[in-house]
Amino acid sequence: MWSRLLFIALLLLPAPAFADVKEKVAALAPGALVYVVDAQGNELVAQNADKPFVPASVTKLVTAWLALETLGKDYRFETRFYLDARRTLFVHGGGDPFLVSEELAQLSRELVAATGKAPLTGIVLDASYYPADLRIPGIEDTNESYNALNSALAVNFNTIAAAHRGKTIVSGEKQTPITPLAIEQFRKRGHKGRGRISLAQDPALSLQYAGELLAAFIEKSGGGVKGPITTGPVPAGLKPVYVHRQSRPLSQLLHELLVGSNNYMANQIFLEIGGRRLGPPVSLDKSLKVANEMLAAQGLAQSIHLEEGSGISRANHFTARGLAKVLTLLAPNADLLKHAKGAAYKTGTLDGVRTLAGYADTATHGTARFVISLTGNTGAMRFRLMKAIQSGL
Numbered sequence: 001m002w003s004r005l006l007f008i009a010l011l012l013l014p015a016p017a018f019a020d021v022k023e024k025v026a027a028l029a030p031g032a033l034v035y036v037v038d039a040q041g042n043e044l045v046a047q048n049a050d051k052p053f054v055p056a057s058v059t060k061l062v063t064a065w066l067a068l069e070t071l072g073k074d075y076r077f078e079t080r081f082y083l084d085a086r087r088t089l090f091v092h093g094g095g096d097p098f099l100v101s102e103e104l105a106q107l108s109r110e111l112v113a114a115t116g117k118a119p120l121t122g123i124v125l126d127a128s129y130y131p132a133d134l135r136i137p138g139i140e141d142t143n144e145s146y147n148a149l150n151s152a153l154a155v156n157f158n159t160i161a162a163a164h165r166g167k168t169i170v171s172g173e174k175q176t177p178i179t180p181l182a183i184e185q186f187r188k189r190g191h192k193g194r195g196r197i198s199l200a201q202d203p204a205l206s207l208q209y210a211g212e213l214l215a216a217f218i219e220k221s222g223g224g225v226k227g228p229i230t231t232g233p234v235p236a237g238l239k240p241v242y243v244h245r246q247s248r249p250l251s252q253l254l255h256e257l258l259v260g261s262n263n264y265m266a267n268q269i270f271l272e273i274g275g276r277r278l279g280p281p282v283s284l285d286k287s288l289k290v291a292n293e294m295l296a297a298q299g300l301a302q303s304i305h306l307e308e309g310s311g312i313s314r315a316n317h318f319t320a321r322g323l324a325k326v327l328t329l330l331a332p333n334a335d336l337l338k339h340a341k342g343a344a345y346k347t348g349t350l351d352g353v354r355t356l357a358g359y360a361d362t363a364t365h366g367t368a369r370f371v372i373s374l375t376g377n378t379g380a381m382r383f384r385l386m387k388a389i390q391s392g393l
Contacts, residue, residue, distance in 0.1 A: 021045060021392030028388060029381055033373040035320035036389055038365045041328065044393055045370075049320045053373040056348025057261045058323065058357045059311030061337075062304060063270050064254045065330045066291050070273045073251040073333070077272070079107070079153070081242040082234050083115050088227070090234045091214070092126045093153025095275070095282060096246050097268035098253055100156055101175040101213075107244045108217035114242040115223070122227030123215060125207045126234050127152040129281050132203055136267050136284065138313030146312065148198040148264045150271065152282075155210045157264045162186040163194035172196065177220070179212035181205065207231055255336045258346055263310035270309025284308065300325060311348055320371040323357055327369040334359050334367075345386065349379060356382040362393035 022045055025034050033053055036045040043049075067075075077096035083089055099107075130152035140147050148158035160182045161172030169186050171178040172194055185205070189197050199206045211229035218225055246253075250269070257265040274286030288306060295304050303322025307315040330336075337344040337358055345358030356372040370389055372382045 021388060022047070024388045024392055025385060028384055029374060031375070032381070032385065033320055033371070034385055034389075035324055035371045036360075036368050036393070037324050037328075038368050039328070039331070041325075044365060044368060045389065046320075052317045052319055053355070054314050054350065054353050055311055055316055055318045055323065055357075055373075056350045056353050056355050057263075057311040058318075058346045058348040058355045058371075059306070059309065059316050060258055060261065060266050061323070061330060061346050061357060062291075062295075062306065062318075062326050063266050063309040064258060064333070064336060065326055066273055066294060066309075067250060067254065067269050068330075068333060069294060070290065071250055071269075071276060073249060075250040076248075077246040079244045080234075080240045081111055081114075081244070082238045083241045084235065084238060087115075087118065087121045088124060089115070089120045089122070089225075090124045090126060090232075090238065091153065091211075092234050093129055093151070093210075095129055095152050095268055095272055097157075097262075097265040098246060098248055098256070099154065099210075101173070101217075103247060104155060104213060104217045105175070105220070106247060108214070108221040108223070110244065111242050112218060112221040112223040117222050117224070119224035119226040120218070123211050123225060123229045124232045124234075125153055125211050125229065126232065127203065127207055128233060129275070130271070131281055131283060134271075134282075134284070136310075136312070137307045137315060138310075139263075142198070145196045145198050146263045149203065149206055150264065150267050151203060151206050151210075153210050154199070154206050154264075155213050157262065158199045158206055159196050159264075160185055160199065160209065161194075161196045164192065177213065177216040179209065179216060181209045181212050185209075204231075251333070251336065254333075258337050259339060261347065263312050266310035267308055298325065298329065311350075314350065314353075320373070323371050324369045327357065327359065327371075331359070331367075331369075347379070347382070352377060354379045354382050356386060360386060360390045360393075362390060365393045368393060 034047040035049040078094045080092040145159045163172045169183040215225040271282040275282035277290045278286045300322050303319040305317045307313040334344050348355035354374045360368050
């Protein structure tokens with residue numbers, strides 16, 4: 001008799017827990033969207049859950065799932081190098097989102113080993129993998145680094161870090177040589193101290209800077225460039241003398257973009273989804289076509305609406321149930337979201353928008369998937385809600 005009563009009592013225990021966490025969430029933020037499900041999809045909290053919301057950077061969770069499914073976690077971006085009989089170096093960009101200075105240093109050593117130390121007579125940059133008129137919704141022509149232009153061939157996330165030292169402009173990071181264009185642009189943008197500027201909305205500037213920085217690293221590696229840096233196609237029939245494969249696989253790039261919330265990286269990877277599935281050149285339409293087909297196959301056509309892959313566009317709209325399902329699909333790769341303290345979540349921030357989504361370890365329901373969206377410009381509440389979920393379930 002007592003064992004039967006105890007069994008019934010244990011069955012009833014979760015209900016007060018549900019009630020407590022729901023009341024706490026409602027008391028903290030009655031207007032917030034809060035949705036929590038367990039690994040089996042059972043709803044634990046559903047406050048304002050049917051209201052579509054602007055996801056901001058939690059859009060990157062969808063991009064990560066799409067990329068893993070389309071490209072695979074071991075995928076590596078490639079940049080191809082060609083050398084003609086006159087020792088002109090042709091560079092064909094493949095949209096690598098992580099051609100940072102450290103990568104360029106490694107690339108240049110291997111390139112010089114493949115081409116020899118005799119001076120190059122020029123560098124020709126081929127960015128035809130991306131259309132010249134490519135524009136991402138939400139990207140603006142500003143100095144802000146998060147507004148950097150996407151490109152088939154760009155370095156350091158298409159940004160320049162520099163600083164004033166008296167009347168001199170110097171590099172803002174020890175691993176990056178300063179170049180003439182970097183000096184010119186930093187002065188032109190009116191920075192007075194130290195900062196990072198984007199090369200927004202001007203493909204010619206972006207390519208020139210990539211060429212100048214590549215030339216500087218070639219010289220640091222023992223080679224030289226004695227001729228101009230120009231743009232143009234790789235000559236037909238010319239074979240690559242060196243193919244650089246990004247040292248980081250896609251899984252590591254996704255971790256970098258999710259934790260660092262890098263809009264440039266997110267859309268470079270999003271564009272590669274369409275380019276890989278439907279062939280070059282990349283286009284936003286191709287990637288959206290692939291993404292929409294994949295979302296529809298999961299029953300998410302009505303609940304996940306994408307305009308681009310980073311979340312910078314306010315025209316992206318999700319439902320909480322839709323994003324929670326994406327979190328379930330992404331769950332085998334949840335470690336990609338983990339920060340230094342072990343929490344696995346992604347934030348989203350636009351003016352008047354604060355979002356948070358990810359995985360919360362709970363005492364009685366295992367690892368729950370949660371989605372939080374608030375209006376306003378105070379982001380602390382989303383973390384208070386996350387803690388209430390963790391401690392109350």
